Amino acid sequence: MASAAEQLAANLNFAALGKATELKKRLWFTLSVLVIYRLGTYIPIPGIDPAILEDIFQQNAGGILGMFNMLAGGALGRMTIFALNIMPYISASIIIQLLTTVSPHLEQLKKEGEAGRKKINQYTRYGTVLLATFQAYGIAVGVEGMTGSAGSAVIEPGMFFRFSTVVTLVGGTIFLMWLGEQITARGVGNGISLIIFAGIVAELPRAIASTLELGRTGALSAFFIIFLMIMVVSVIMFIVFMERAQRRIVVQYPKRQVGAKMFGGESSHLPLKLNTAGVIPPIFASSILLLPLTLAGFSAGQGPEWLSTLAGWLGRGQPAFVLLYMSGIIFFCFFYTAVVFNPGDTADNLKKYGGFVPGIRPGKNTAEYLDYVLTRLTCVGAAYLAAVCLLPEILISQYAIPFYFGGTSLLIVVTVTMDTVGQIHSHLLAHQYEGLIKKAKLRGRR
Numbered sequence: 001m002a003s004a005a006e007q008l009a010a011n012l013n014f015a016a017l018g019k020a021t022e023l024k025k026r027l028w029f030t031l032s033v034l035v036i037y038r039l040g041t042y043i044p045i046p047g048i049d050p051a052i053l054e055d056i057f058q059q060n061a062g063g064i065l066g067m068f069n070m071l072a073g074g075a076l077g078r079m080t081i082f083a084l085n086i087m088p089y090i091s092a093s094i095i096i097q098l099l100t101t102v103s104p105h106l107e108q109l110k111k112e113g114e115a116g117r118k119k120i121n122q123y124t125r126y127g128t129v130l131l132a133t134f135q136a137y138g139i140a141v142g143v144e145g146m147t148g149s150a151g152s153a154v155i156e157p158g159m160f161f162r163f164s165t166v167v168t169l170v171g172g173t174i175f176l177m178w179l180g181e182q183i184t185a186r187g188v189g190n191g192i193s194l195i196i197f198a199g200i201v202a203e204l205p206r207a208i209a210s211t212l213e214l215g216r217t218g219a220l221s222a223f224f225i226i227f228l229m230i231m232v233v234s235v236i237m238f239i240v241f242m243e244r245a246q247r248r249i250v251v252q253y254p255k256r257q258v259g260a261k262m263f264g265g266e267s268s269h270l271p272l273k274l275n276t277a278g279v280i281p282p283i284f285a286s287s288i289l290l291l292p293l294t295l296a297g298f299s300a301g302q303g304p305e306w307l308s309t310l311a312g313w314l315g316r317g318q319p320a321f322v323l324l325y326m327s328g329i330i331f332f333c334f335f336y337t338a339v340v341f342n343p344g345d346t347a348d349n350l351k352k353y354g355g356f357v358p359g360i361r362p363g364k365n366t367a368e369y370l371d372y373v374l375t376r377l378t379c380v381g382a383a384y385l386a387a388v389c390l391l392p393e394i395l396i397s398q399y400a401i402p403f404y405f406g407g408t409s410l411l412i413v414v415t416v417t418m419d420t421v422g423q424i425h426s427h428l429l430a431h432q433y434e435g436l437i438k439k440a441k442l443r444g445r446r
Contacts, residue, residue: 030187073199092127136169285328
């Protein structure tokens with residue numbers, strides 16, 4: 001039977017939304033911040049020739065630039081102040097999470113609660129600035145070396161252009177990081193994810209238009225476009241099903257006597273998601289594999305011969321690319337899951353509060369059982385991520401389908417949508433419970 005909370009969530013309607021004044025303020029604030037973000041993706045960096053840059057970018061759109069441009073909502077292709085988007089912050093967060101497994105200091109901070117979390121967030125911000133500085137300088141040097149049929153993409157190359165580009169891009173990333181934190185605190189939550197989500201969704205109409213244009217020119221048949229749309233809907237449904245899938249491990253708490261009364265004896269469950277790693281594995285794997293292809297494109301055939309050969313082997317749709325991409329997704333699935341979920345700590349916490357898994361001894365045996373279950377779940381989750389990401393990759397390589405129909409973009413859009421809907425339901429539930437409490441107090445006064 002559904003719990004009372006689930007039944008209440010199922011009965012949420014627009015009338016309840018209309019009464020939730022606080023939630024409406026949060027929704028409008030979130031929308032306003034996302035509009036500011038989208039406006040910033042059209043403010044160009046000083047000293048760039050946009051026409052030449054667009055021509056050069058079209059030639060290298062199949063590499064890592066195409067993927068990063070998709071995650072940046074088109075800001076990288078236009079080389080705007082938000083060209084780096086929020087990716088340095090995400091990279092810094094992942095690095096800090098990895099370091100917590102090897103650094104005793106960070107591991108201790110992680111266990112200190114709110115104070116430790118604030119300190120880790122501060123380290124993440126410092127790492128964001130450092131990564132953004134290196135990436136911004138690399139972009140500045142890379143753009144200076146870009147030349148198209150009409151000349152250089154930079155009007156006046158030099159140290160001043162590099163300095164101004166680094167300051168602009170780092171400032172844009174810090175501003176986006178601040179906007180994301182504001183959405184999390186004063187909006188509907190998931191600020192960083194919503195910024196990436198807004199960038200992808202905003203570019204979807206252009207991706208659909210380019211696909212229809214391929215159909216108009218005869219590059220794609222009408223039957224294939226219909227098949228593509230059906231496939232996209234099917235993939236979205238499959239992602240929703242798999243992202244909601246979880247293994248619930250029963251946890252029993254013993255009874256205890258306090259005076260003449262008995263307390264405890266309840267049974268709960270420990271939910272383990274099928275895909276604990278989220279969208280991190282596809283992003284990492286594709287970034288590593290597409291790097292040689294992008295470097296070869298920048299060199300315009302003037303680089304070392306081994307780089308061109310490697311880029312040919314790792315071209316989109318090539319057997320080596322598909323095999324290594326699948327292997328990378330599987331590896332990062334297991335690696336990142338091991339980072340974000342520690343069976344030993346979970347078993348210790350259960351033992352600390354008197355909980356145990358029926359039939360399993362507390363402590364070490366429980367940790368081994370959780371690790372066994374999580375390993376099997378991760379195998380299924382890795383296969384699911386590989387299937388979702390490889391099918392669109394083949395279509396992108398064979399039929400020039402836009403990145404926005406790829407597995408990574410669909411994963412981000414679907415998961416962020418599900419999380420945001422969950423946040424809105426939580427706010428509505430809190431509002432309805434507050435209303436019930438107020439009514440109960442009024443009746444009590446009577």
